[in-house]
Amino acid sequence: IAIIISSIFSLTYYFNPYLKDYIIMVYVDGNLARFMALFIHPNVLAMFCEVLLSLLLYYIASNKSTKTDFILFGIMSFIGLLTFSKTYLIIFAFLVIFLFGLQFKRNFKITSLVFASLAILFSLFFILLPNAGQRILDRFIGSIGSCKKFGDFMNMITTGRYDLWKEYLSYLGHNPVALFFGRGLGAPSLSSKLSPHNAYISMLYELGIVGTIFLVQALYSIFRNKFKKDQPAPHWAIIIPIIVIAMIFFVEDLIFYIFD
Numbered sequence: 001i002a003i004i005i006s007s008i009f010s011l012t013y014y015f016n017p018y019l020k021d022y023i024i025m026v027y028v029d030g031n032l033a034r035f036m037a038l039f040i041h042p043n044v045l046a047m048f049c050e051v052l053l054s055l056l057l058y059y060i061a062s063n064k065s066t067k068t069d070f071i072l073f074g075i076m077s078f079i080g081l082l083t084f085s086k087t088y089l090i091i092f093a094f095l096v097i098f099l100f101g102l103q104f105k106r107n108f109k110i111t112s113l114v115f116a117s118l119a120i121l122f123s124l125f126f127i128l129l130p131n132a133g134q135r136i137l138d139r140f141i142g143s144i145g146s147c148k149k150f151g152d153f154m155n156m157i158t159t160g161r162y163d164l165w166k167e168y169l170s171y172l173g174h175n176p177v178a179l180f181f182g183r184g185l186g187a188p189s190l191s192s193k194l195s196p197h198n199a200y201i202s203m204l205y206e207l208g209i210v211g212t213i214f215l216v217q218a219l220y221s222i223f224r225n226k227f228k229k230d231q232p233a234p235h236w237a238i239i240i241p242i243i244v245i246a247m248i249f250f251v252e253d254l255i256f257y258i259f260d
Helices: 002-014 017-022 042-061 067-081 086-106 108-128 130-141 150-158 161-174 176-181 199-229 236-248
Strands: 026-028 032-034
Touching: 002 017, 002 042, 002 067, 042 067, 042 086, 042 236, 067 086, 086 108, 086 236, 108 130, 150 161, 161 176, 161 199, 176 199
Parallel strands: none
Antiparallel strands: 026 032
């Protein structure tokens, strides 16, 4: 609900002088604005939507949901799509496929009707607004034809992150001490002056193999003791938000973000 309120307030951007000083619009190809609500960047909003959708889907899968949860799932889905985040689209596709698979099993007729309605709406959008539809497609798959090698394809999917991953992994491969013991929290970035935009690589770069093992062991102990003492094992659907967070870790640094 807080994100919905943030999104509504952000719509005053076009006549609110304070927001014009605060929000720096992010564009795709110079003309397609990415929605960011009141966050500092569209990717941050996309990340929040990804996590919230996974939690809502957890409640739906574990039979703890209400109609409100389905409505919120639809609203958050729409807000997330407006960020034009490639990562969001991939995670959203995973969640939607899981949701429809689950609902087809529970109520085939109603789910089929909803699926058909959404398919018609998307078809009408691309028919009635072909230019907007083409710009959206170009954002996600328009540059596939220009990919001449695997690295080009990976950079296209990850918006240039693949080269950053290679740079940091190459550095660790040539510096065994840093690989095993890390460069410390808050270590400076490498020559690209950017963080690797990958929590796993950032964690390895800052903590090393030894520090990563200690951190994972500590987290495992905390969660193991929590579930052992206070409550029974969670519903199997808890794997949904876990998978989503693990996917986000591949493209965002989160707590290990490296500031230059």
